[in-house]
Amino acid sequence: MMHLQGVPDEIMCRVFPTTLKGPVRICYSRLTANSISTFKELDAQFVSHFIGGHRYKKSTACLMSIRQREDETLRSYISHFNKEALSIDKANDKILVAAFTNGLRKGKFLFSLYKNDSKTMSDVLYRATKYINAEDALLAREEKPRKRERQEDARSDRGRKMTRTGE
Incomplete structure (x- = not known):
């Protein structure tokens, strides 16, 4: 702003440190006295020092390397994929x-995606959510009989123990 208003370099160099905080202020305090004569030099010093901390957007090519691991659930893969996709600028x-x-790993969900061509990522995620919900429902349904079987086994074990001890 001051540069646009034509403020002289000397004033900009003196005002600049009042705007600094944290590591940037420490970097400024380590500059050798009288080592900078123009604001442009000061700017160049800071850019060269802090350019390494700049985060660049990834290209879409990095998404092609993301794979669902053998032990990874579809829910976890979606989360992992979406995290990477958010770091991409203007993803098509x-x-x-x-x-x-x-x-995706080979399986029923991948087959269903190939069978019914999805045009958008939101459609793929919607279908994935439906698939995950169906899987969860089937797992819950299978676990209920197992719970009952375990409860019955526990009761019969207790019954056997009672008859052996004579209670």
Whole structure:
């Protein structure tokens, strides 16, 4: 702002440190006295020092390397994939769908995606959510009889123990 208003370098160099906090202020305090003569030099010093901490957006190519691990659930893969996809600048929906599908393990869900071509990532995620919910429901249904069997086994074990002890 001061540069746009034509404020002289000397004033900008004196005002600049009042705007600094944390590591930036420490970096400024380590500069050798009288080592900078223009604001442009000061700017260059800070840019060269802090450029390494700059986070660059990833390209869509990195999504193609994401794979669902053998032990990874679909829910976990979606979370992992979405985290990476958010770090990409202007990701194209077709590329997202292709990368997501490419990384999926072989199975019923992948087959269903190939069978019914999805055009958008939101459609893929919607279908994945339905698939996950169906899997969860089937697992819950299978676990109920097992619980009952375990309870019955525990009761019969107690009954056997009681008859052996004569109670």
